[in-house]
Amino acid sequence: MSSTWVVGDIHGCAEELAELIQKLMLSGEDRFLSVGDLYHRGPDPLGVAQQLTALPGFELVLGNHERAMWRRAGLVGQAADGSDARPLPEEDSAWDESVLLGDGRTSMKRVGLADVRSLLAPLVQQPYFRRGEGPEDQAWIAVHAGVVPGLPVEQSSPDLLCSLRRMHELPGAPYWYETYAGPELVLFGHTPSRFPRACRAQGRLVALGLDTGCVYGGSLTAYRIEDGELAAVDAKRDYVND
Numbered sequence: 001m002s003s004t005w006v007v008g009d010i011h012g013c014a015e016e017l018a019e020l021i022q023k024l025m026l027s028g029e030d031r032f033l034s035v036g037d038l039y040h041r042g043p044d045p046l047g048v049a050q051q052l053t054a055l056p057g058f059e060l061v062l063g064n065h066e067r068a069m070w071r072r073a074g075l076v077g078q079a080a081d082g083s084d085a086r087p088l089p090e091e092d093s094a095w096d097e098s099v100l101l102g103d104g105r106t107s108m109k110r111v112g113l114a115d116v117r118s119l120l121a122p123l124v125q126q127p128y129f130r131r132g133e134g135p136e137d138q139a140w141i142a143v144h145a146g147v148v149p150g151l152p153v154e155q156s157s158p159d160l161l162c163s164l165r166r167m168h169e170l171p172g173a174p175y176w177y178e179t180y181a182g183p184e185l186v187l188f189g190h191t192p193s194r195f196p197r198a199c200r201a202q203g204r205l206v207a208l209g210l211d212t213g214c215v216y217g218g219s220l221t222a223y224r225i226e227d228g229e230l231a232a233v234d235a236k237r238d239y240v241n242d
Contacts (some may be wrong), residue, residue, distance in 0.1 A: 004052065005231075006142055007222040008196075008210030009063070009189040010034065012042020012109060012239070016052055016220045019233045023220065028056055032222075035132065035189035035210060036063025036144035036162070039119060042215045042239050043113055046118060060126045063144035063190065064162040065102030067128075072099040073120060074174055080156055082127035086115045088120060093184035095147050103163075105222035128161040131184075134225045138185055138204065144178040145190035182206035187223065194218055195229065215239050 005024055010017055017058055026032060032055050038044035052058045062070070062082065070076040070085065073095060077084035077177070100108045111119065130142045131153075146164035147153055153161070166173040179203040180186065189211035191197070197209030214220040217238030222231045 002027065002031070002035065004031040005222045006033045006035060006187045006210060006224040006225065008123035008212055008220065009036060009192070009214070010039075010042070010048055010220065011037055012039050012045040013214045013220060013235065014042075014044035014047030016233050016235055017048055020220050020222060020231065021051065021055070023231055024232060026055070027144065031057040033059040033142055034061070035142055035187065036061055037065050037102075037189060037211075038063070038122070040065045040106045040108050043109055045108050046115055049119055049122055055212060058122075059120065059130065060155065061130055061142050061144055062123060062126050062128050062158070062162065064125050065106060066126075066163050067158060068101065068103040068106075068217060069099060069120065070123060071091060072101065073079055073116075076121075078158065080128045080154055080158055080161060082158075085125065088117065088124055097152050115123055128158045129156075130226070133225070134185060138183070140185040140187060140225055142187045143190065146188055147180070147186055148176065149180045163190070177207040177209065180207050181223040185225075187225075192218065196221055196223070214242065 012191050015197045028133055038048050046086045059144055075086040104145045145162050164176055167176055177199045188209055192211045192213035199207040210221050212219045212221040216237045217235050219232040220235050
């Protein structure tokens with residue numbers, strides 16, 4: 001049976017990504033789904049792009065840093081399924097190095113204008129959410145940041161799906177997943193934690209945060225939808241604060 005692995009924020013950690021891929025022993029039928037934030041902050045964004053594009057089963061939901069790049073490249077759309085994003089031009093546009101900056105003008109290491117097309121290519125025609133069916137008839141949704149409880153993901157804006165953390169309109173501004181009760185299992189990144197953020201409702205897992213802070217010296221974590229297995233590799237170091 002094929003596997004669907006969902007991996008948390010990679011953030012340029014190519015060495016850890018290679019170790020994780022090897023650990024998972026992926027077959028040609030397996031899916032490897034990233035919840036976004038592929039490149040920024042970490043040591044080797046090009047290495048990440050090269051590894052992911054070489055995987056037959058690679059899939060992606062765009063994160064806030066990818067959306068920022070897409071916006072600066074003049075290719076961004078407003079549809080949650082990514083269908084209205086403009087394609088990469090056949091010839092290089094008059095881009096400057098700002099197109100490599102992420103959300104909040106976060107920098108990307110060891111890259112320049114000659115690398116823009118290689119870094120943008122894996123983002124082409126990618127959505128801001130993906131859906132599927134898991135075990136025990138529980139559907140799943142993969143997004144980068146989160147969902148608003150009660151709002152269909154298809155009706156959510158890309159900016160919300162990429163950036164949501166807290167419900168500021170509620171008392172105490174709780175994290176969105178603290179108010180979420182399903183029924184779908186939401187797999188997400190964006191909000192780092194040393195361990196996966198697991199939330200349950202009525203005895204069932206309904207939200208799982210997979211950003212375990214690899215770029216900050218934590219780990220890179222993947223979750224297999226079919227059986228709930230978690231796999232992780234430790235970061236080599238804290239690439240942001242060292």
